Amino acid sequence: MTEGSPAPVLRAFRRRDLRAMPGFKAMAWLCIIALYMPLAVLIIFSFNDNRSVVRWTEFSLDWYAKALANDGIRNAALVSVKIALFATVISTVVATMAALATTRTRGFRGQGLVYGIINQPLMIPEIVTAIATLSLFALIKRLTGVTGVGYLMMAHAAFCIPFAYMPIRARLETMTLTMEQAAADLYATPLKAFALITLPLLGPGIVSGAMLAFVVSLDDVIITLLVAGPGETTLPIYILGAIRRGITPEINAVSTILVAVSVLLVVLLFFVQRRMQR
Amino acid sequence: MSAPPQNPALAAAIASTTRRERTTRAALLAPALLIILTISVLPLGITLVYSFLTPGTYGGVTWEFSVNSYLQFLFDRDIFDDTLSFNPAYLSIYLRSIGLALGATLGALILGFPTAYFIATKPREQRNIWLFLVTLPFWTNLLIRTYAMLLIIRDEGIINTVLMQIGLLNAPLTILYTDTAVFIGLIYSYLPFMVLPLYASLEKLDFNLVEAGYDLYANRLRVLFHVIVPLAKPGIVAGCVLVFIPGLGAYITPELLGGGKKLMIGNMIAMQFGASRNWPFGSAAALILMTLVILVLLVYARAARRKEAVHD
Amino acid sequence: MTNTHTGTVLADQGSADAHRPAAVSVQKLSKRFGAGPFAITALDAVEIDIDQNEFFTLLGPSGCGKTTLLRLIAGFELPSSGTIALQGEDITALPPHRRPVNTVFQSYALFPHMTVAENIGFGLRMLGKSKAEIGTVTERMLALVQLEALAGRRTDQLSGGQQQRVALARALAPAPRVLLLDEPLAALDLKLRKSMQLELKSLQAETGITFIFVTHDQEEALTMSDRIAVMKAGRILQVGNPRQIYDRPEHRFVADFIGDINILEATVLEARDGVATVRLKDGTKVSAGTAAGAAPTGEVAIAIRPENLRLAGEGESATITGTLENLVYFGAASNLHLRLPTGEDLVVRVPGTFAEGRYTPGASLGVSFQPELTRVLA
Numbered sequence: 001m002t003e004g005s006p007a008p009v010l011r012a013f014r015r016r017d018l019r020a021m022p023g024f025k026a027m028a029w030l031c032i033i034a035l036y037m038p039l040a041v042l043i044i045f046s047f048n049d050n051r052s053v054v055r056w057t058e059f060s061l062d063w064y065a066k067a068l069a070n071d072g073i074r075n076a077a078l079v080s081v082k083i084a085l086f087a088t089v090i091s092t093v094v095a096t097m098a099a100l101a102t103t104r105t106r107g108f109r110g111q112g113l114v115y116g117i118i119n120q121p122l123m124i125p126e127i128v129t130a131i132a133t134l135s136l137f138a139l140i141k142r143l144t145g146v147t148g149v150g151y152l153m154m155a156h157a158a159f160c161i162p163f164a165y166m167p168i169r170a171r172l173e174t175m176t177l178t179m180e181q182a183a184a185d186l187y188a189t190p191l192k193a194f195a196l197i198t199l200p201l202l203g204p205g206i207v208s209g210a211m212l213a214f215v216v217s218l219d220d221v222i223i224t225l226l227v228a229g230p231g232e233t234t235l236p237i238y239i240l241g242a243i244r245r246g247i248t249p250e251i252n253a254v255s256t257i258l259v260a261v262s263v264l265l266v267v268l269l270f271f272v273q274r275r276m277q278r
Numbered sequence: 279m280s281a282p283p284q285n286p287a288l289a290a291a292i293a294s295t296t297r298r299e300r301t302t303r304a305a306l307l308a309p310a311l312l313i314i315l316t317i318s319v320l321p322l323g324i325t326l327v328y329s330f331l332t333p334g335t336y337g338g339v340t341w342e343f344s345v346n347s348y349l350q351f352l353f354d355r356d357i358f359d360d361t362l363s364f365n366p367a368y369l370s371i372y373l374r375s376i377g378l379a380l381g382a383t384l385g386a387l388i389l390g391f392p393t394a395y396f397i398a399t400k401p402r403e404q405r406n407i408w409l410f411l412v413t414l415p416f417w418t419n420l421l422i423r424t425y426a427m428l429l430i431i432r433d434e435g436i437i438n439t440v441l442m443q444i445g446l447l448n449a450p451l452t453i454l455y456t457d458t459a460v461f462i463g464l465i466y467s468y469l470p471f472m473v474l475p476l477y478a479s480l481e482k483l484d485f486n487l488v489e490a491g492y493d494l495y496a497n498r499l500r501v502l503f504h505v506i507v508p509l510a511k512p513g514i515v516a517g518c519v520l521v522f523i524p525g526l527g528a529y530i531t532p533e534l535l536g537g538g539k540k541l542m543i544g545n546m547i548a549m550q551f552g553a554s555r556n557w558p559f560g561s562a563a564a565l566i567l568m569t570l571v572i573l574v575l576l577v578y579a580r581a582a583r584r585k586e587a588v589h590d
Numbered sequence: 591m592t593n594t595h596t597g598t599v600l601a602d603q604g605s606a607d608a609h610r611p612a613a614v615s616v617q618k619l620s621k622r623f624g625a626g627p628f629a630i631t632a633l634d635a636v637e638i639d640i641d642q643n644e645f646f647t648l649l650g651p652s653g654c655g656k657t658t659l660l661r662l663i664a665g666f667e668l669p670s671s672g673t674i675a676l677q678g679e680d681i682t683a684l685p686p687h688r689r690p691v692n693t694v695f696q697s698y699a700l701f702p703h704m705t706v707a708e709n710i711g712f713g714l715r716m717l718g719k720s721k722a723e724i725g726t727v728t729e730r731m732l733a734l735v736q737l738e739a740l741a742g743r744r745t746d747q748l749s750g751g752q753q754q755r756v757a758l759a760r761a762l763a764p765a766p767r768v769l770l771l772d773e774p775l776a777a778l779d780l781k782l783r784k785s786m787q788l789e790l791k792s793l794q795a796e797t798g799i800t801f802i803f804v805t806h807d808q809e810e811a812l813t814m815s816d817r818i819a820v821m822k823a824g825r826i827l828q829v830g831n832p833r834q835i836y837d838r839p840e841h842r843f844v845a846d847f848i849g850d851i852n853i854l855e856a857t858v859l860e861a862r863d864g865v866a867t868v869r870l871k872d873g874t875k876v877s878a879g880t881a882a883g884a885a886p887t888g889e890v891a892i893a894i895r896p897e898n899l900r901l902a903g904e905g906e907s908a909t910i911t912g913t914l915e916n917l918v919y920f921g922a923a924s925n926l927h928l929r930l931p932t933g934e935d936l937v938v939r940v941p942g943t944f945a946e947g948r949y950t951p952g953a954s955l956g957v958s959f960q961p962e963l964t965r966v967l968a
Contacts, residue, residue: 020399027393031393034389034466035411038427039422042425042426042429098311106299117319118311121314121318124322124568125567127529128565131551131564132318132322135328142338161314182695182699185692185761186713186761192716200703201703221529226548236421239422255422274406287680
């Protein structure tokens, strides 16, 4: 570069981005801080060697040890994972099927209604779904006498469907039918074209859908709270009960673990979707 | 009218293709629809029926028709002479909830708009990181985030401790278990819902229009309110709907931060299925909430459709 | 390369190879999308016979039905009525995976999760060929399109031109009886497109496979094709070899769509044996060729290419005289824009610097029409 630094006027002009609004940057940072500060405090004090969740004394993993040794927490974690896995498998499979039906066939009458039904769990306030599901299950239980964790699992599967459906459908919509047509043109039967072309290309969408479903199931409070029977305490329900009994750093420790699991999954998801865009 | 194809093999192929497509579609849709219809839609019907029944002594319902649930919403029945007197207790819970949800929506808009605008004007690579940072909390447990907020705003929480240590306060500021706490908690919970749709419409904004605004002697405020805000309106409306609806039905936030004393609709409904053992009234209350939500969605859908019609 | 079928017109088809059925024979083929009053007719009773070994081009503007016709031949859509036969065998109702034709897609549609070699071998794999055979054919195809070095690459690491070659090799690998090409060069830049045009042409000669090529680019069609079908609004307007299409257009649309052309309003005075005498608006009489078997009457248009007009020299008799309005020089040639006494404009093309200093605007210039290169349009 042979030319000197640009004239001061030019430099001033460059620095002044016309799109920028005064104070907006500060507001954005304030939002980020407000969103993360509480979580940061929660996590920091889970490592505190003290009963207090305010005064820091020394680093320690005692509360994690205590939490992991707590049978209540261990059982709740097990129940949570069991339910989440079941809900994830069921919702991802049926959501994949539904997404194929709504994108891989020609437009049909009632398509809007189908979208409406699939997204229904997102549109109704969760508390309403919760008490309605409770009423249905109470009725079935009284009529058949059948009880068990299956009810809660199905409830989770139902509200996970729209979450699994969204990324799968989005993925399918970016995949033109040309790929399948190219396969058919090269003598692949419809079944082979699906197995060798559609499914592998849809893979990242299905993984995203499954991850979302898992996180949503793992995090659910309201529906679980109302629908769960005795002995079906999930981790969030256990935490809610513990908070009501009194705040201890042990809650912080369990919460941190749960947050870590969700964050890990979502970060993974972020990278899966980044790869998908390429 | 299309003439019938003369070629019989073609006619058969067209018929079988159409038939196969229909059966495949039906088979693929059936499981998802079946699950959602039985576990999410059918129960709403049951709720409607329950709302017209009589509460059972130990929870549940007795199959006796009654409109008491809906009367109870507005009136008290005198246990001696059966007369009705107006009781605003439940109505006020609804009005409080609507007020809190509206307030939280406005608060989220004031915080979220500058944030979304700021993100939309960032270089593309940085935008994704910012968006990720905004969405990440949404995927962490709402209960845990609310608990974290509780830790901060308690009397002994970090905010009061710090403010007292630096001498700005000499007695803790009581936020927890007040409307303010619920208000803060709602904004905190649903802020990502505001930022995302706002960002989506601001990202599409043609910034040449902003420059044109300046070129035509508008100052920053005028450009903001006469150029940017009108163009971002679909995002603003969508964001407001997305914050208002879950805010109205919130359960965890008022439960933890309102301390169960400052009730919102969600807690009141849950209570009817718990300690109060009045399922019919809880059902009626839930249906009233759902009606409110559907009204908001309908207004939103109509506004969105009108906008589309203008654009066509 | 000489192809015996070059120059065959629809009318005298069959005489060359009466015993051999057409590679592709399309009869009364119609395709409507939607139903009832909102139905759109994409193809309207189309008829064509495409010969073995022919490089056949479907040319027309977007929405003319050329891609629909190609997709019907490939089997991606079923026609509403009509038949498609491949070497005499009715394939109208067969699904795409049972038709021995392969397609090169406009977007290439390479499978992104497979390597170049896997893409090329896919068709053979689906046909159940042995690993050894797939290997040999794939190698031969890679050599054919000069991509041997890239066999193990993923397709998203290739340039546009390389992707185009992979798509071509993939479609040729199963040795289809007919290769369908849907605007395969549209996404390439001009220089690459030019060289791919020649390559495609020689590839077709080498493999001896019938090519059906869809394009909206008239120059591309003229360069590559043995025969061209010009389409508009779901119908085929004219079929012929490039010379016939260029020199003897039969429709105003065909004349206008391909190259530059002068079109003048006229009235038929007499038509006989493929020659008509017409009167221009100012009364000038002109002789012009008509389509085979056509006997035009009444109001028509005549068409003549700018390069087929001659300026009359001193003392020569001219067909018509116009006033020079404008002179546009563009390298190899110049266009003289004349205003005729009919009120119409006429463009005459002369070699590059021929007109320089010779004519000035306002001059009166005589122009001669050559009857054999002047056409009456339908």
